[in-house]
Amino acid sequence: MIKLAFLLSHALIFPNQQDIYLEVVGKPASAQKQIFYAPHESEFVGNTYVADKVKKQGGAFIIMRQQGTRNVTLHIKEQQKTTQVYVDPNRLFTIAGIASSIKKLNPKLKLNSSTARKAIKRAFKLGKFVLAQLNQAKQPITWVAMHNNTEGFAGDHQHGRGDVSIYRYKSKLGKGENFLIDVNIADFHDEDNLFYVTEPIDFHMMRKYHWNVVLQNPIVTTDPKEDDGSLSVYAQMHHIRYINIEAERQDKNLGENSTKAQQEMVDFIYYLTSKNYF
Numbered sequence: 001m002i003k004l005a006f007l008l009s010h011a012l013i014f015p016n017q018q019d020i021y022l023e024v025v026g027k028p029a030s031a032q033k034q035i036f037y038a039p040h041e042s043e044f045v046g047n048t049y050v051a052d053k054v055k056k057q058g059g060a061f062i063i064m065r066q067q068g069t070r071n072v073t074l075h076i077k078e079q080q081k082t083t084q085v086y087v088d089p090n091r092l093f094t095i096a097g098i099a100s101s102i103k104k105l106n107p108k109l110k111l112n113s114s115t116a117r118k119a120i121k122r123a124f125k126l127g128k129f130v131l132a133q134l135n136q137a138k139q140p141i142t143w144v145a146m147h148n149n150t151e152g153f154a155g156d157h158q159h160g161r162g163d164v165s166i167y168r169y170k171s172k173l174g175k176g177e178n179f180l181i182d183v184n185i186a187d188f189h190d191e192d193n194l195f196y197v198t199e200p201i202d203f204h205m206m207r208k209y210h211w212n213v214v215l216q217n218p219i220v221t222t223d224p225k226e227d228d229g230s231l232s233v234y235a236q237m238h239h240i241r242y243i244n245i246e247a248e249r250q251d252k253n254l255g256e257n258s259t260k261a262q263q264e265m266v267d268f269i270y271y272l273t274s275k276n277y278f
């Protein structure tokens with residue numbers, strides 16, 4: 001069933017599996033500066049604000065929709081049997097990324113089985129379906145991803161959950177992990193409210209304005225070990241400016257919704273993309 005959250009939006013149904021659709025606010029083809037994309041349906045703290053902003057100031061906002069959960073469920077039919085295969089909607093953009101997401105989320109499924117092969121193909125088509133919208137603009141624009149994460153991070157010794165925190169990124173950088181090249185910590189912001197960017201100039205501007213920010217290492221475009229199929233990797237492979245806005249959400253009585261902080265981050269992106277650095 002198609003359910004739309006925002007006035008004046010419309011649904012684009014994925015032709016290969018009709019319970020998956022994109023909710024589209026605004027007109028991707030007439031976007032001048034940025035298109036927003038929210039892949040994880042369970043992360044919606046900033047969505048209303050972005051939808052309103054797009055209606056007032058232009059651009060577009062694309063939201064993956066199926067059943068309200070983080071992951072997408074693919075229904076793969078073989079003879080009489082239908083298998084549910086889960087995939088992360090932010091890992092749809094390269095075959096390597098899709099395969100590793102499917103492997104992780106469906107531990108019992110053999111990757112070389114015909115079910116898995118069909119699932120990988122369908123996931124790749126779903127990725128193309130999203131990219132077709134993101135690529136509608138007639139000039140180079142910025143892709144802005146909207147995400148929410150949970151309080152702290154697992155293993156922070158403070159009962160944190162999940163794996164996103166500016167402190168965790170800093171520690172990954174310190175350990176020599178390859179996918180990131182710089183981290184700025186702005187202490188008065190919550191550790192979970194952070195930008196993740198591909199362009200050094202955005203990193204420098206965000207540091208100048210005292211935001212938490214992570215700069216992705218361009219090595220992700222050439223090192224197969226770093227290809228996780230995410231939109232940040234795909235964007236950098238294709239020389240598209242990418243900014244991810246991460247903010248905390250409440251998760252089963254832990255943490256809080258960083259609604260105001262994420263709104264300020266969205267405003268900052270409008271400010272940055274009005275500057276024409278490129």
Ligand SMILES: [Zn+2]
Pocket residue numbers: 040043146147148
């Ligand atoms: Zn997310």
